[in-house]
Amino acid sequence: MKATVSVICYKHKVLANGESPLMVRIAKDGKRTMKSLGLSVNPTHWDFAKNQPKGNCPNRNLIKQVILKTEIEYQSKVLNKEIKNEEFTTSSLVEEKQNEIKAQTxxxxxxxxxxxxxxxxxxxxxxxxxxxxxxxxxxxxxxxxxxxxxxxxxxxxxxxxxxxxxxxxxxxxxxxxxxxxxxxxxxxxxxxxxxxxxxxxxxxxxxxFNTKTMKRALSKEDILKIINTDCSSKSKLRQLAHDLFSFSYLCGGISFVDIANLTLRNIVEGRLIYQRQKTHGNINLLLSDEALKIIQKYNKYCQQAGYLFPILHNQRHITPMQKSNRIHKICHQVNTELRTFATELGITAEVTTYVARHSFATILKKSGVNIGIISEALGHQDIKTTQIYLSRFDNEQVDEAMKNLL
Missing domain, CATH: 1.10.150 (DNA polymerase; domain 1)
Structure with a gap:
């Protein structure tokens, strides 16, 4: 049986304002389902024979417009179902309409x-x-x-x-x-x-759009200038900026957000094993002696806060929003400090935590390391990010490539 759609004044129900609700009624196979349109009208202003508002009905044109729009919407749904030969009931049609996202603008x-x-x-x-x-x-x-x-x-x-x-x-x-x-x-x-x-x-x-950007990688000489600088007598922020930049470069260009989320569980038998926050790709890299020294420096903080580096604290940053805001704040502070640090060292190029990641990839490439291995170390899900993806490599090959960093 073909479904029929109509809008009626449901006179059997009287609202607090003395009017009756307008409802869309869908009938099919001897069953019917009704849904309120959120409008009401005084039954005395409704022509039940013609099923439409009378000429003296207040807001008559607006009501007629709503009725027409509603009937067209539901009739269109019925027609689409019939064209696709999809089964439906009167209630499923109404529920489908109700479950649609209400945002129209x-x-x-x-x-x-x-x-x-x-x-x-x-x-x-x-x-x-x-x-x-x-x-x-x-x-x-x-x-x-x-x-x-x-x-x-x-x-x-x-x-x-x-x-x-x-x-x-x-x-x-x-x-x-x-x-x-x-x-x-x-x-x-x-x-x-x-x-x-x-x-x-x-x-x-x-x-x-031309999205080619200026090269962000530093030369190996500038990288070593940063890493080999003794910052032990400097401020805590300078030390943190130096350590995070160095750690990122030494550990496969690990991103700031991934560094922030590292815990002791990510250190397994001298290897750094973690899942990238962005792509969820799995990373497994050998930790160099230099990287292990940086981690050990923050052992006391890790025991108190649950994270390897003083960015997040497991008692203060619990919700995703709290973590995100904290990471964004510290990253901004670290990048500001890195720019000052670079200027003091006479490095004219831009220096940020991201530059460590870019420099890691570029320096390995210039050292002749296969681009597929670099992609593996960076944790790219798609080799197009670093060029043509060749194949996956075992840990030994990646470990060997990392020896070209220093």
Missing amino acids: VEEFYLHLIEELRQKGQIGNSYAYLNSYNTLKNFNKGKKLNYTFSHIDVSFCRKYEDWMRSKGNQDTTLSYQFRTLRATFNKAIEAKIVSRDKNPFNEYKLSH
Whole structure:
């Protein structure tokens, strides 16, 4: 039996305001399911024979518009089910409608997405989408993004690009912002907030951005200048910055966030074994004597706080948000100190914790180490990040390659 959709005034129920609710009614196979539209009308203003508001009904045009929109939405769902030959009941159709994400505007969808990521503990991702949201809001002159995703077309993208360039942003920043916007648009498509044929990125290609950046790697001479400097008489922050930079370089270019999360469980028989926070790839590297000395320096802190380095504390930083905020704060302090340190040493290149990772890979490459082994040590899931991925290598090959660092 074909399903029928109609909106009725349910006169058998009287609300506190003396009116009766308007409800969508779906009937199929002798069964029916109703759902309130959140609107009500006085039964005296409803023509039950024609099933529509009378001419003297207040807000008659608005009510008729809501009725028409509701009937079209549900009739469209019924038609889609029939075309795909999908089984459904009146209740499943209503529940399907109720379970849809309510966010219809770009504003609502972004805020819903950001909160969802935070609830899942994906703090880094939530910050990326928050940054995208704030940038779009600035482009909108500080106003809320109270427009639908269909408003984001090719013309919008070009204007957005021109605006960001006028603010002095380079292609790398533009590429980052548009990749996040594109990801958000794709999520909106998946949530059936906007149709797939409205996607502007089918025409507006992000490949036109020049994302090639200046080389960030230091020379081996500069790296050794940093590592071999005695900072024992300097401030605690200088010592920490020196130790973290050195440890990262000596341990396969380990990232700051991965260093922050290291505990004694990651040290197994003189090897550093951990899972990357970003890609969840497994890393297994031999710890050099120099790296072990750095770890031993912070033994007392580790016993008190549960982490190898004085970044996180297991009694103070418990939730994903607390950990993320703490790591971001300390990383900023360390990078600021590293820049000052580099200037004092006469190093003109930019020096940050990330530079240690980049330098590790570049120096090994210049030493003739196979790029596949470098990729293995870095923990890249896709060799495209370091070029063509050849094959996986055993620990002995990686260990041998690491001897080229000093």
